[in-house]
Amino acid sequence: MGTVRARATAGATAVVAVALIAVGIAVLVVLRGNLSDQADLHAEVTAREVASEIATGTAYKDLDLPDADEHPVLVDDEQGRVLAADEDLQVVDGWKVTRGAPPGTGRHGDDEDDDREPPRPGEVDDEVESSDGTAVVDGERADYRWAEVDATDTQGRTVTVMAGTPLAAEEKTIGSVRNAMLVGLPLLLLVVAGVTWLVTRRALRPVEGIRSEMAAITASTDLSRRVPEPASRDEIARLARTTNETLAALEASVERQRRFIADASHELRSPIASLRTQLEVAEAHPELLDLPGAVEDTVRLQHLAADLLLLARLDAGERPKDTRVDLGALAREELSQRIADRLPVRAGELPSVEVAGSRGQLGRILGNLVDNAQRHARTQVTVDVRRNGGWAVLRVDDDGPGVAEADRERIFERFVRLDDARSRDEGGAGLGLAIARDIAERHGGTLSVSEGAAFELRLPVAPDSRD
Template sequence: MRSVRARAAVGATLVVAVALIGAGLAVLLVLRANLIDRADLEAEVAAREVAGQLALGTPYDELDMGDEEAHPVQVTDDDGRLVAVSKDLEAVSGTGTEQVTLVPSAPARASGDDDDDGDDGDDDDSRDDPGRREVSSDEPDFTNGTAAVDGETADYRFAAVEATTSTGLTLTVHAGAPLAAEQEAVSTVRGAMLTGLPVLLLVVAGVTWLVTRRALRPVEGIRRELAAITASEDLGRRVPEPGSRDEIARLARTTNETLTVLEASVGRQRRFVADASHELRSPIASLRTQLEVGAAHPELLDVPGAVADTVRLQDLAADLLLLARLDAGERPGRATVDLGALVREEVSQRTGDRIPVTVSVPDAGSLAVSGSRGQLARVIGNLLDNAERHTERSVTVTVSAERGAVLVDVTDDGAGVPEEERERIFERFVRLDDARSRDDGGAGLGLAIARDVAARHGGTLTVDESPEGGALFRLRLPRST
């Protein structure tokens, strides 16, 4: 079953089936118990009526046993001999004895005859003793059995009650109550359940199928639209969003948000590839032209220009490779780097700068951060290159510590960055109008690489206005603990 609708329908049907079967069994058990309790009560009442007559001295052959067909009765003595029985009782089981015919040795009366010793006084005292004329107040014993009355055999519930006659004889009265009503009621309820359960389960399965189908209809629409987007590769399309506020509507909105981000990412990737191709084309074309001219006219070969184009091409390839690694999620190293020492080292190696760089690093305090020394050096170098490109008279690098972070400020006294352009300059291949010369300006990747590396190290890179009116680039990195 690969269909969600089928699994939902089957699951709901199974749950309802288990619940209904459990409830049905409970109902049958409770109903049967209640009906048996009622039969117990009827049998006990019939037995106590006969036992009461025996306690009052009623002769066996004068006992009123009530409706003998509904309540068959047996009376036995301590030896299990049958002393009284219903007239139409033909066979019985489940009582103290299966006898239905009086034995000749059974006494004919429960009282009224004098004893052979002729002691009338003792006899009278015995009959007048209320303690010797009683029906047992103990709970009767109940058993299941059968009885054949007037040619018809049925199941009965028998109650056994003890009674003491006026002569001190203890008798046991077995009276039955028919179980036909209980059996008929249980059978009727069981039949109704067996008939109604399949119908109800079919209804549950059908309703679950229809409800699930209706609920999943928007999902099918989302699937079809995604399949169409995949086939057409048109990331500008969006899946339909249902008007409900349920999980499916949230899924559609999240899918559209993902498509928006994916469209923007693909767009950036395409622009990146186009810009990279454009940037690479210029130095490669220049280098090829110079080499072709040199091959035809060696005396005209511009070796310094060819070397410059080669270096530019090499730097651009290195920038593109680093961006590719950053986009792939490459994690920086976890080495401890002293930013103060790193800044001094980077500045000391810049012997060809047109404007000397002033460095301000405190002598005391920890300026250590955790990360990749090579990538952090690349950030500082890119910031210094940018400052050298735009400054007029001075470039200053200041390293300081502030509230669990290390700050590196690179300032210049150039034209600065317009406020509306301060975020755009960190985009790839973006150069402002005054830096569009490919000979003097870079490819527009330095600041983008610097911000990406800062973010990978858990830091930030922002630009503001310097006190001299130029640009102030601030690199903030978490201090190493």
């Protein structure tokens, strides 16, 4: 029972078995009831036929009694004397049939206490009593279904006509049906189990293909492989597609990680090599030490390490602090500290608009955007804040050449520089815009570039923020 196929087969077989047993019992009960009703009807018809003869004045010795093997008939009076019976009928319900016995020794005897009002002379009672019993006919004992009908002859004598229908045919029919069920039920369960086993095997075959391919991918660490997708449109096909989508996302993530490591190693190699060269020269010729250059390389190395650490924290899923930040006040504070920049930064409209997030990370976005704008601007950079419905919009613009439309998404990739001829000192490591977009997305916002050199940061306004 350790496999889905085995459990499905066992479950389906058990359910069908319970259903078939319940249906079989119901069929036997209904069949027995119908046969019993038919036996009652036959016994009643026989009893009324004989009673009708008695009511019309036929002598008891001249009654047309049916064959006792098919329908034994017994006629007795209120004192229990047997007035008519087939010669082969010997015992009825344990009472020996004795024709012409003295009063009180018959089937009713002195214990008869029937309070029913007898029918009038020449009539047959409308009521009939049915019961199960036995009889011995020609030496053979059998079960019968009895019907008793009262009648009054033309002389005013009330008698009881008792007619029986043998139950042997009923028991034989029920036995045949029961035996057929006992033979057919196991065979039907075997068919159900076999069909379920084959159907589940075919249905789960794609799952086994997915499992084996995933095992092969795990063993080979080749994330470019994909699991087979069945042509059907069922849950297994959706599972295969979702698995392939997961593998594609994992492959892309691993590829980004590899590229990130390679680019980071390349970016770190340059300042470290430059710093090492300067230190080696200074060791041999102290008078040639370029101290400002060494400090600059150290600062660049420090900034790059800080950027890489921040990206690592963002990739690890670090959530920003959920504090209220006034975006206009943040912009005014950040711009007030940039008095020594190469180009002036003009503050446009900076109204008070509150957002939820980390003040430090949002300040990092603004700083990176202004740094990028100053790197490409001709004369000045402009920063403004506005509210647009449920969004706070921070816009950083410059009068530089702008970004070509084809490159407006690529510039947000890590370690991307559009101008390869620029030196790293002027162009940076290509991480500023990537970090800014990552922070924006983790704050539930967006960062995009439009209209040439205009960068727009859109963040949702903090809940319950006043207009």
